[in-house]
Amino acid sequence: MPLEYKFKARPYDEALKSALQAFPQKAAYELVPVSEALGRRIAEDAYASFDMPGKNIAFYDGYAVRHEDTRGATVSNPVKLRLVGSVLKDGEEVGLRVGKGDAVYLSANSPLPEGADAVVREELTLRQGDYILVKKEVELYEDVVLRGEDARKRDILISRGSVIRPQDQVLLIETGLTRVKVYREPTIGIVSVGDELLERFEKEIPYPDSYFFLISSTLRLIGCRTASLGILRDDPDEMAGFISKNINYYDALALIGGAARGVKDYTGIGIEKIGEVIFHGTTLSPGKVSGVCKVDGKPVFLVPGHIGSATSCICNIIIPIISKIYYDGVELLPRVLAKLTTPVEARPGSYTFRTVSLEWHNDGLRATPHLKRLGGSTLITILSKAGGFILIPPGVKLSPGKMVEVTFLNPLEVLSWRST
Amino acid sequence: MPLEYKFKARPYDEALKSALQAFPQKAAYELVPVSEALGRRIAEDAYASFDMPGKNIAFYDGYAVRHEDTRGATVSNPVKLRLVGSVLKDGEEVGLRVGKGDAVYLSANSPLPEGADAVVREELTLRQGDYILVKKEVELYEDVVLRGEDARKRDILISRGSVIRPQDQVLLIETGLTRVKVYREPTIGIVSVGDELLERFEKEIPYPDSYFFLISSTLRLIGCRTASLGILRDDPDEMAGFISKNINYYDALALIGGAARGVKDYTGIGIEKIGEVIFHGTTLSPGKVSGVCKVDGKPVFLVPGHIGSATSCICNIIIPIISKIYYDGVELLPRVLAKLTTPVEARPGSYTFRTVSLEWHNDGLRATPHLKRLGGSTLITILSKAGGFILIPPGVKLSPGKMVEVTFLNPLEVLSWRST
Numbered sequence: 001m002p003l004e005y006k007f008k009a010r011p012y013d014e015a016l017k018s019a020l021q022a023f024p025q026k027a028a029y030e031l032v033p034v035s036e037a038l039g040r041r042i043a044e045d046a047y048a049s050f051d052m053p054g055k056n057i058a059f060y061d062g063y064a065v066r067h068e069d070t071r072g073a074t075v076s077n078p079v080k081l082r083l084v085g086s087v088l089k090d091g092e093e094v095g096l097r098v099g100k101g102d103a104v105y106l107s108a109n110s111p112l113p114e115g116a117d118a119v120v121r122e123e124l125t126l127r128q129g130d131y132i133l134v135k136k137e138v139e140l141y142e143d144v145v146l147r148g149e150d151a152r153k154r155d156i157l158i159s160r161g162s163v164i165r166p167q168d169q170v171l172l173i174e175t176g177l178t179r180v181k182v183y184r185e186p187t188i189g190i191v192s193v194g195d196e197l198l199e200r201f202e203k204e205i206p207y208p209d210s211y212f213f214l215i216s217s218t219l220r221l222i223g224c225r226t227a228s229l230g231i232l233r234d235d236p237d238e239m240a241g242f243i244s245k246n247i248n249y250y251d252a253l254a255l256i257g258g259a260a261r262g263v264k265d266y267t268g269i270g271i272e273k274i275g276e277v278i279f280h281g282t283t284l285s286p287g288k289v290s291g292v293c294k295v296d297g298k299p300v301f302l303v304p305g306h307i308g309s310a311t312s313c314i315c316n317i318i319i320p321i322i323s324k325i326y327y328d329g330v331e332l333l334p335r336v337l338a339k340l341t342t343p344v345e346a347r348p349g350s351y352t353f354r355t356v357s358l359e360w361h362n363d364g365l366r367a368t369p370h371l372k373r374l375g376g377s378t379l380i381t382i383l384s385k386a387g388g389f390i391l392i393p394p395g396v397k398l399s400p401g402k403m404v405e406v407t408f409l410n411p412l413e414v415l416s417w418r419s420t
Numbered sequence: 421m422p423l424e425y426k427f428k429a430r431p432y433d434e435a436l437k438s439a440l441q442a443f444p445q446k447a448a449y450e451l452v453p454v455s456e457a458l459g460r461r462i463a464e465d466a467y468a469s470f471d472m473p474g475k476n477i478a479f480y481d482g483y484a485v486r487h488e489d490t491r492g493a494t495v496s497n498p499v500k501l502r503l504v505g506s507v508l509k510d511g512e513e514v515g516l517r518v519g520k521g522d523a524v525y526l527s528a529n530s531p532l533p534e535g536a537d538a539v540v541r542e543e544l545t546l547r548q549g550d551y552i553l554v555k556k557e558v559e560l561y562e563d564v565v566l567r568g569e570d571a572r573k574r575d576i577l578i579s580r581g582s583v584i585r586p587q588d589q590v591l592l593i594e595t596g597l598t599r600v601k602v603y604r605e606p607t608i609g610i611v612s613v614g615d616e617l618l619e620r621f622e623k624e625i626p627y628p629d630s631y632f633f634l635i636s637s638t639l640r641l642i643g644c645r646t647a648s649l650g651i652l653r654d655d656p657d658e659m660a661g662f663i664s665k666n667i668n669y670y671d672a673l674a675l676i677g678g679a680a681r682g683v684k685d686y687t688g689i690g691i692e693k694i695g696e697v698i699f700h701g702t703t704l705s706p707g708k709v710s711g712v713c714k715v716d717g718k719p720v721f722l723v724p725g726h727i728g729s730a731t732s733c734i735c736n737i738i739i740p741i742i743s744k745i746y747y748d749g750v751e752l753l754p755r756v757l758a759k760l761t762t763p764v765e766a767r768p769g770s771y772t773f774r775t776v777s778l779e780w781h782n783d784g785l786r787a788t789p790h791l792k793r794l795g796g797s798t799l800i801t802i803l804s805k806a807g808g809f810i811l812i813p814p815g816v817k818l819s820p821g822k823m824v825e826v827t828f829l830n831p832l833e834v835l836s837w838r839s840t
Contacts, residue, residue, distance in 0.1 A: 038633075038637045038640070039832060150800065157801060158804060163832055165637070165832045165833065166829075169633040170631060170634050170800055170803075171800050171801065173626070173633070178626040178627065206593070207593045207598065210590045210593040210594055213454070213586055213589040214586050214589070214590050216586075217585070218586045220458070335780075335837065336785075337781075361757075362757070363823065364757055365757075365785065380590055380591050383587035383590075384577060384578060403784070408834070409586075410586055411831075411834060411835055412585045412586075413585065415754060415831055417755065
């Protein structure tokens with residue numbers, strides 16, 4: 001058996017750094033219609049291309065007036081103004097002018113006619129034929145949105161890297177954009193490795209490689225496209241051939257399993273035939289047998305075949321690297337601060353990945369670490385109880401009451417939150 | 421002009437209650453493959469259908485032994501055991517037995533052979549032909565995951581109403597499920613109302629009804645399917661005809677605009693011809709002219725045509741009603757607790773909707789209310805700066821330092837979070 005491949009556990013911080021250095025940024029972009037941009041990350045700052053609003057406009061339905069003309073108006077002693085026309089939204093009437101003692105009806109958001117400097121809300125008036133009675137004095141620019149009040153020309157409205165939300169779609173359209181430059185989502189090919197998975201497949205067990213979904217779904221949620229490339233045997237030659245062929249069709253590959261130190265784990269050996277192993281083995285716990293390789297300039301991720309270590313590898317290695325290469329370094333997983341409820345410490349010599357449950361209390365968010373073992377493949381209920389994780393550097397002990405930074409396992413976590 | 425339609429502002433709490441009472445729960449369900457269930461809400465509790473794991477299994481690659489046989493083992497004084505076989509993952513060898521002085525090689529997650537009660541990790545051993553040297557004493561059940569340790573048969577693994585995340589997909593598969601019962605997403609038809617929008621459309625302005633995206637995208641993110649039904653004139657008869665026809669094809673309709681008290685706002689009048697106006701006008705600010713109607717037993721939402729009031733109507737009226745009817749009352753918008761930074765109070769007599777910016781500080785999450793006016797259509801940058809909102813009941817003043825409940829405008833908000 002060709003077991004000459006050397007497994008060395010490099011310190012996690014160094015290992016990640018060397019992997020990040022091995023791949024230059026090469027984000028790609030595409031223009032998509034604003035209607036299809038929901039949830040995508042914008043790839044350049046969106047600026048206001050004109051003052052917003054472009055003119056002084058009415059904040060409410062009502063009457064455009066000169067504020068001076070309303071001086072002293074009260075319910076018992078209203079001021080009478082002459083109705084000289086009306087302006088409906090977007091329907092500016094040319095030549096309409098508010099002179100002394102005049103009023104012009106206008107709907108909210110309509111531009112004020114020349115001469116007007118305030119708006120009297122409809123409910124503060126009484127219509128009497130061609131006149132209105134104003135029952136309250138208004139101030140200069142009362143209920144007027146001034147030109148540029150919302151945004152000045154060239155203000156940054158949405159900054160690069162932000163996820164486009166519903167209100168951002170509206171904002172982009174209102175600034176006159178119909179298409180928006182977003183990051184192209186990298187495509188990640190995912191393959192599971194292991195003779196035992198093939199056996200399960202041959203027994204027609206549905207989803208023989210269930211961890212595929214952990215990786216695929218998480219990556220989809222942070223902005224990747226994924227494809228299932230099936231199951232590979234524990235055979236270094238088959239693996240090398242498969243990678244050399246498939247690396248052409250994807251921006252990156254992820255191999256699940258086959259990366260441990262067991263007698264049948266040949267992934268590292270397979271890769272060395274066709275590319276460079278940047279690191280294989282690191283002081284991340286769980287996640288120790290994670291690896292990053294470079295084949296044809298693209299990353300090939302070695303993902304441990306246990307659910308805890310796979311999750312740790314995805315969150316602590318794969319996502320930071322994808323962020324650097326394809327998203328200009330934008331943070332792709334949300335982070336929060338929470339008060340720790342129970343003590344937790346790093347395993348000796350390890351960057352320790354601990355999942356936590358997040359719960360809202362009267363004084364804010366609390367994080368309770370899961371102390372149950374996370375490395376075992378079958379301890380999969382823990383991940384369903386978790387909302388996020390903390391990464392504890394070697395030698396660090398955290399005491400209850402400390403505020404700790406919790407990273408979400410994926411953006412959907414927030415949908416299981418209840419504040420009370 | 422047929423202005424006999426009466427506009428009355430009902431107290432928001434009463435109005436919402438009467439609307440909720442007008443529609444019984446009628447959630448519908450569908451079975452979807454687990455592979456397509458990401459982000460959907462599960463419609464029944466998912467139980468463990470067997471103990472997980474089903475047998476005592478190894479936590480690491482190593483050797484199954486009787487723990488007694490390792491007593492006293494140290495690096496300098498190892499214990500020698502006889503290797504009698506191996507068990508690879510899922511490949512239980514029938515009849516294999518660990519007797520006194522025996523060891524069986526097994527990979528992580530493999531079931532322990534009969535007789536064994538502990539696992540010695542591979543790295544704590546040295547292989548010598550058909551023997552191994554054990555360099556450390558192990559305890560009873562050391563590195564063994566006991567049957568049922570992860571979950572007991574009939575434990576609830578994922579509770580009804582939860583959103584299915586990547587790790588839940590894995591869990592569902594590991595419990596033997598291939599399909600999962602989820603809530604069917606209701607279909608919402610959305611139409612914009614207003615002659616001025618038709619004018620914009622005729623001028624070939626792209627996206628003449630930009631607020632469509634605010635409603636459509638928000639509803640899609642909380643679990644609806646939406647369709648654009650175009651633009652309607654300010655004409656009560658046209659509106660009534662349109663609604664009677666389209667209500668057959670959707671679970672609900674939303675009409676944007678045409679619901680204010682301006683001279684051209686006929687929506688209420690239109691609806692009264694064909695159904696029941698449950699309320700139109702409420703003490704929600706902004707959002708005062710929101711309404712809920714019932715046509716053929718289905719909701720027709722009247723959404724104000726200003727961006728602030730439309731958002732308030734979506735979050736405070738439409739989503740709670742959709743939750744009740746189609747999601748058994750599950751909360752569809754995430755809520756958090758945050759410390760208020762500046763004072764804010766309700767407008768007189770109004771449930772006041774205030775958008776807030778959310779920011780993480782050393783001591784937790786802080787909410788800063790936007791004091792800029794939110795009612796005006798063009799003040800749309802505020803919503804892009806906001807992450808959530810607070811709803812302040814009439815008469816309530818909130819002081820800085822108070823913990824307030826903030827509801828997200830949509831689930832994507834969390835992706836713009838940075839904890840530092």
